[in-house]
Amino acid sequence: MAGIKDVARQAGVSVGTVSNVINRPEAVLPDTRARVLAAIEELGYVRSESARQLRAGRSRIMALLVLDMGNPFFVDIARGAERAAREAGLGVMVCNSGQSQEEEAEYLGLFAEQRVCGVLVTPADATGGNLEAFARHRIPYVLVDRVASGTDTCAVSVDDVRGGMLAVGHLVSAGHRSVAYVSGPGDLHQIRDRRQGALAALAEAGLGPESLVEIPSDRLDVAAGRDAGARLLGLVPRPTAVFCANDLLALGVLQSLYAAGVRVPQDVAIVGYDDIEFAAAAAVPLTSVRQPAVVMGKMAAELLLEEADDEGGSHRHRSVVLQPELVVRASSAAPR
Amino acid sequence: MAGIKDVARQAGVSVGTVSNVINRPEAVLPDTRARVLAAIEELGYVRSESARQLRAGRSRIMALLVLDMGNPFFVDIARGAERAAREAGLGVMVCNSGQSQEEEAEYLGLFAEQRVCGVLVTPADATGGNLEAFARHRIPYVLVDRVASGTDTCAVSVDDVRGGMLAVGHLVSAGHRSVAYVSGPGDLHQIRDRRQGALAALAEAGLGPESLVEIPSDRLDVAAGRDAGARLLGLVPRPTAVFCANDLLALGVLQSLYAAGVRVPQDVAIVGYDDIEFAAAAAVPLTSVRQPAVVMGKMAAELLLEEADDEGGSHRHRSVVLQPELVVRASSAAPR
DNA sequence: CCCTGGGATTGAATTGTTTCAATCCGTCCG
DNA sequence: CGGACGGATTGAAACAATTCAATCCCAGGG
Structure with a gap:
């Protein structure tokens, strides 16, 4: 592959001049520049980013x-x-x-x-x-x-605490008294903060932490949401609302409930998180906490x-x- | 930032040996290797990929x-x-x-x-x-x-021709006689092949190209699908089925129809393309052509x-x- | 004791660019 | 006419690795 030296030889100039043509064209006489550009074109020269980087550090x-x-x-x-x-x-x-x-x-x-x-x-x-x-x-x-x-x-x-508060606050003010929280990996800050916000919203309505039923999940995708949905169906008494740590989980839960004949929102309300584009297009358009x-x-x-x-x-x-x-x-x- | 030379000096060996420790550890005596590794650790040495690349080409x-x-x-x-x-x-x-x-x-x-x-x-x-x-x-x-x-x-x-054929063949065999094709940029092969497959499926059922009503779109996302849905609603007579060039368009069309009170699939059937994960979770789970x-x-x-x-x-x-x-x-x- | 073989190590060459001090050359001024 | 100036160009150093021929050293054999 042609290098700057080949171009220099072809154009009859030094390597420094070729470099100048590329990086500071105004510092080179027009006809020299033209000659160099012609050589570049002819040889199909492409500057090597690695060499550049090496020099630049x-x-x-x-x-x-x-x-x-x-x-x-x-x-x-x-x-x-x-x-x-x-x-x-x-x-x-x-x-x-x-x-x-x-x-x-x-x-x-x-x-x-x-x-x-x-x-x-x-x-x-x-x-x-x-x-x-x-x-x-x-x-x-x-x-x-x-x-x-x-x-x-x-x-x-x-602000994830506030996000959790918005989501569960909305559910509580709609009359829900028992909310499931489909969470994700516990070592993620986001997950913990959203839970904290959820608990705060419940507390504000005079409800204790026992009103938040956690359904843990180790992943944050649609498949994990389906699993969580299945587990939700097995809970007695079943919470009337679910807050999901993200929209993928929510879509999975929705699918699961849908397949089991549980009506959303009549039987169970769902709130997701992130407001991804697909949330609006879900089986039941998803209430969600939008993040910028x-x-x-x-x-x-x-x-x-x-x-x-x-x-x-x-x-x-x-x-x-x-x-x-x-x-x-x-x-x-x-x-x- | 420390280079291979600094490591060599620190370990009291030559640069070649350091390189060997990194790339062919088995060719270096264990205690030399240990000394070099210690120096690497101590200096926080990280090899420069650009220098490597430059040499490797x-x-x-x-x-x-x-x-x-x-x-x-x-x-x-x-x-x-x-x-x-x-x-x-x-x-x-x-x-x-x-x-x-x-x-x-x-x-x-x-x-x-x-x-x-x-x-x-x-x-x-x-x-x-x-x-x-x-x-x-x-x-x-x-x-x-x-x-x-x-x-x-x-x-x-x-095989996009076959994909188009599968999609529209399915619609035709379900009794549809007029199908809209929500396409994308005409300079994409995929879009053209799928249309060709759609036409072939219609022809097989004795239907001419006039049975495929094209709704062009210059992009391939959900928003473009919403636009296409709006245009579909304005068509007289309105096709009873829509084949969309991909699932994003289909989801957009679905949203549009849904918002206008048009029932899917009773009033209009929809088939998408790609079978993305979100197709199954759509407002009405989407029939789609799955691609591996x-x-x-x-x-x-x-x-x-x-x-x-x-x-x-x-x-x-x-x-x-x-x-x-x-x-x-x-x-x-x-x-x- | 010398020589050989071979594994370990060395150090210089190489890679393609950028940068910069040095050089060159023409012009202008004194 | 000589010197200074300045813009264009040059060429070598530097960047950080890999590679390989050369060297070193030790053990074993003659």
């Missing part, structure tokens, strides 16, 4: 590590991040940790080797042990959909860019907390 | 360029590809062309600069002009969800790896055509 790629790209919520985050990165002339490498700490560690290692200019990450665990180790590499990172534990990191999150996912991705990327571009150490870490919003649809209503 | 990353990551169909393809790549120790860089030829060209340029070891691509246009130009770089690529136009490329696709997306991604990646690993020129390009499968659900049934 870091790549022009930003990494995004999410829990699950099968969840449209994360796809939206990726969209927002990509948009912001693109504006800064950077590429985005999107990876899935699948909520596994091992995969997370593996990917973080990969990012360090790639010398990415920064990492956006939704941690797979509450403690953030992997990130602690990662911090050593001096590669900036921003927490996404997660509050910062200290002041040594930027973070963008949505695209904005979150965009802001996270912008914070990261600010930190990465910062030469003088003037960057101050910031935590942005966005507000969720309840979107009421057919799946939630007063019990009979 | 190509990166250890495979690119995947799809039309839209917001479509779960492509997410499944990505999953399959990622799995295969991972087994070969490669990373995958997933990018969206958004059906734009400009973005496609831009990304292909980026891939060339990155010297990726290969590209999996779902072309944004029928002619494949961008790929023709790309072929010049001698970077192997495999067409995904698209048949190869010649024998100079590997390709993995699903994960398998397609996996096979494409495997073909690419075979071509990329081929030193002796023994690789022969292959086209794999997979078969779609009709999944009947509630959204399709005989008209009154």
Whole structure:
């Protein structure tokens, strides 16, 4: 494959001039430039990003590590991040940790080797042990959909406690007195905060924690939702409402109930979380807590860019907390 | 940041030995190895992928360029590809062309600069002009969800003509005599082939092309489906069935009809395409043509790896055509 | 005791770019 | 006419790894 040297020889100039034509065209005489461009075209020269990177010390790629790209919520985050990165002339490498700490560690290692200019990450665990180790590499990172534990990191999150409160508050005010909570992996902050919000909403209505029946689940996808739905059907007495930790679970629960002939919302009301595009198109359009996912991705990327571009150490870490919003649809209503 | 030289100095060995410890540990005496590993640990050394790549001439990353990551169909393809790549120790860089030829060209340029070891691509246009130009770089690529136009490329696709035939054949045999086809961008092969299959199914039942009412759409997402649904409602006489070029469109159409009080399937039957996970969870569970997306991604990646690993020129390009499968659900049934 | 064989280690060459001090050359001014 | 200036161009250093021929050293055999 042709390199800058071949181009230089072909055009009868030095390598430095070729480099200038590519990076600072205005600093080269028009006819020299033309000659070089002709040579580039003729040889099909493409500059080597790795050589560039080697010299620059870091790549022009930003990494995004999410829990699950099968969840449209994360796809939206990726969209927002990509948009912001693109504006800064950077590429985005999107990876899935699948909520596994091992995969997370593996990917973080990969990012360090790639010398990415920064990492956006939704941690797979509450403690953030992997990130602690990662911090050593001096590669900036921003927490996404997660509050910062200290002041040594930027973070963008949505108020999950408030989200849980909105969801269960809505159910309680519709008359429900017993609510199931289909949760996810207990080591995810989001899950715990939403529960806390749910409990707060119940408490506000004078109901104790026994009014929240937890149906645990180790994954956060539609299949897990179907399982949870089956378990819900077996509960005696059966709660009249379900709050699901995300929309995928909710869609699964809905499917399960539907198949068993349980009517939604007449027999059981359902509220999901994230308000993914498919929530509105569900068997019964799903009430859900909307999160500004695209904005979150965009802001996270912008914070990261600010930190990465910062030469003088003037960057101050910031935590942005966005507000969720309840979107009421057919799946939630007063019990009979 | 510490380099291999720093490690060598710290451990009191040469750079070559450090390299050996990393890449061929068995070729180094145990205590030397231990000393080097200790130095690596102490300095927090992380090998530079760019330097590695520069020497190797190509990166250890495979690119995947799809039309839209917001479509779960492509997410499944990505999953399959990622799995295969991972087994070969490669990373995958997933990018969206958004059906734009400009973005496609831009990304292909980026891939060339990155010297990726290969590209999996779902072309944004029928002619494949961008790929023709790309072929010049001698970077192997495999067409995904698209048949190869010649024998100079590997390709993995699903028989879209047959898919269209299955979908419309099903509708016709349920008694429908007028079917709307909500299509997408006309320069996509998939869209045209599915139409052709639809026409073939009609012809088989003795119906002419006038029985297929095309509702064009320039995008392939839920919002476009809603628009198409609105246009469908305005048609006189209104077709009794709709075949949608993909499930996102179908879900949008469904939402639209639902909102207008048109009953599915009693008034209008709907058949989608792709059988994404959300099709089963739709307002009315969606009849759809299932495509083996994960398998397609996996096979494409495997073909690419075979071509990329081929030193002796023994690789022969292959086209794999997979078969779609009709999944009947509630959204399709005989008209009154 | 010398030589040989072979495993361990070395160190220089190589990869393709960017950057920057040095050089070149033509012009302008004194 | 000489010197200074400035824009264009040059060429070598630096980046961080891999690779491989050369070297080193030790054991075993003659």
